[in-house]
Amino acid sequence: MLVSALTLLGVPACHAPTSEAVDAVEENTMHTSPLLNEAEGLAGNWHLAGPEGDCALELSARNAPVAQGSLAAPMQALTITGDCLRDGSPQGWRPVPLGLELDNADGMAILTFEHIGEATYRSTDGAWTLTRR
Structure with a gap:
């Protein structure tokens, strides 16, 4: 009607x-839609600075182990040199649509970074800066 x-x-x-x-x-x-960066393009040496100090990170394109029983997506290997991220030290990393994230052994994000410059990322809470060396 x-x-x-x-x-x-x-x-x-x-x-x-x-x-x-x-x-x-x-x-x-x-x-x-934001493009997902390839792990190979982000792999390399980085400097992390924030409230818990500075340290060097090596992001690798090879897979890192995820805790048994975790349903998280695969993550890439990470090496930390220096004394930062004392609480819940990340065990790996992965690219995300707006940048990258550092993950714990269960594959859960500890810190998420957004791309803000040529080779610079800032954590979504604004406390940490990650720059390519």
């Missing part, structure tokens, strides 16, 4: 989007 009344008033009925319209939206969405 409502559709009939709207038709009499000259209001067009709703139609499902055409396949061309759906393709255009999907294509546009794919181009605006």
Whole structure:
């Protein structure tokens, strides 16, 4: 009844989007989504500075072990030289859409970093800075 009344008033009925319209939206969405960095592109030597001190990190592109029974996605190997991140020292890292994260042995994020410059990342809490050496 409502559709009939709207038709009499000259209001067009709703139609499902055409396949061309759906393709255009999907294509546009794919181009605006953040890209996931490749582990190989982030691997290397980094400097981490924050409230618990400074240290050197070596991000590796090889897989790091995740605790038995963990359902976390695979993470990459990490070596820390220096005295920082005393609480819950990370055991690995992984790329994420806006940057990278440092993970504990269970594969859960300890610190998440967003890309802010050429070779610089800042933790989402603003306390830590990670720069490529």
